[in-house]
Amino acid sequence: MAHWLIKSEPNKWSWRDQVEAGEKGTFWNGVRNHTAKQYLMAMQLGDQVFFYHSNEGKEIVGIVEVIKLFYPDPSDPSGKFGMVDVRAVKPLKRPVTLEAIKADPRLKDMMLVKNSRLSVQPVTDEEWKIVCEEGGV
DNA sequence: GCCAACGTTGGC
């Protein structure tokens, strides 16, 4: 099973919002980048995804899972982009900050560090394990 | 098809 990381600005859509969306989850729209789209399309049902707060917090705060495969985003006039549905699984007991990730030599190659602008990113199994340990889950 | 100009993102 693959792992991913998605980013959201908490003043637009926060972890709290995601939790309040409940079991039904919510669509993850607004991606307008071809690289990010590729990753969205590669997601499988049940894939686990880190939920990262950009700008404010700058930390991984929780885990969501993919509950609906890639489908067209009706808000995209070009019809080229799409989205998946995700639902909250659990929060990290201790959020893992960008600072902590940068400080850990094992996590230095994460795309979060290398390409901070990409809004949907793959996470390797090893990176996933390390962040989970640091996050207390 | 190249590349300069512009807009957006996100860390600082």
Add this chain to the structure above:
DNA sequence: GCCAACGTTGGC
């Protein structure tokens, strides 16, 4: 609020 990095757009 600034600016670097990156993607996209549009003139040629």
